Amino acid sequence: FFFFAGSTHLTIRSTRLHTLSLLLLVAAFASAVDSKMMKAVRVSAFGAPSELKTESIQRPEVGPGEVLVRVVAAGVNPVETYKRAGTYAKHLLPALPFTPGSDGAGVVELVGAGVTGVSAGQRVWLSGSTSGTYAEYCVAKEGDVHPLPPAVSFRAGAGIGTAYRTAYRALFTRVTAKAGHTVLVHGASGGVGLAAVQLARAAGCKVIGTAGSEEGMALVKAQGGEAVNHRTEGYIEEIRKLTPDGKGVDFVLEMAAHVNLNSDLGLLAKGGTVVVVGNRGEVNINPRLLMACEGSIVGVLGPGSPDEAKQVMAGIRGGLESGSLLPIAGPCFPLDDAPESHIEVIEHKLGSRGKIILDVSPEAKQEL
Secondary structure: OHHHHHHHHHHHHHHHHHHHHHHHHHHHHHHHHHHOEEEEEEEOOOOOHHHEEEEEEEOOOOOOOEEEEEEEEEEOOHHHHHHHHOOOOHHHOOOOOEOOOOOEEEEEEEEOOOOOOOOOOOEEEEOOOOOOOOEOEEEEEHHHEEEOOOOOOHHHHOOOHHHHHHHHHHHHOOOOOOOOOEEEEEOOOEHHHHHHHHHHHHOOOEEEEEEOOHHHHHHHHHOOOEEEEOOOOOHHHHHHHHOHHHOOEEEEEEOOHHHHHHHHHOOEEEEEEEEEOOOOOOOOOOHHHHHHHOOEEEEOOOOOOHHHHHHHHHHHHHHHHHOOOOOOEEEEEEHHHHHHHHHHHHHOOOOOOEEEEEEOOOHHHHOO
């Protein structure tokens, strides 16, 4: 009887240990699975901003030549609203479902085979992502991952990619802005506009920037430009008076060609050029205005050729390192409020004043 009781006790104890081991194993497995999950904004159907939904999905895997980044802040661009709505060029629309975003800043989590330019734990900014930056983690090609200078916050870093690349191409590859030229930046208080003001001033250009609020005008002036309120009557003539001898501007960077293109043509100096950066509809123009100044109209879209992209990124990185370029974060939204950020980037209810940012991690606020 005594031996039987002891055996029963040992059997029960063994069963308990086995059960505990199983529970620990299940807990460890659940923890491992959970560590590979992340929060991300997903678009499962093209449509309104409400189609941006925050979900828990699997963390992306990193491959050769790729970098896994823990995202702290993500930049919001108008192009992402067009892709979400399904109104972008059909052959360029992402397959559903997808996570939006190409701009961001964060910390390198892991590097794939062959990556030598960045390392784990390094602060970086992104000029592209294969998995989307509206997420806690994203994957990017090594060429789209750049060191973030210590003086640049994560929020500011998230506003570099699209804005500075577009402004740089508009000023220096689509045209050749140089010291002594006069540049008009229409919509100068937004992300691309402020980038253009900084880049043009760093190149020695005289810059005139338009904005629609006193706060926006103050931002333009703080970057070294002369500011004009485009909501006031007679502002076109005010711009002309600010040009050397009233002869007009050499270049116009136009963010809303559907509104301003015809008046832009009347502001061009001899041989001047309008660079169309943004447009949301058709517009009627008077070609005689273009003939009178023997000017031209060009457009800019995307990163350009691979060689041009390298040149652009080298220029931006140099400006960031020297301190001549400093991105300005505007309205910031939590990741869960991505739908509101898409409304704001189009409607500017809070005023156009810097780059619109999504705070993905609490670190985005802690740096302030």
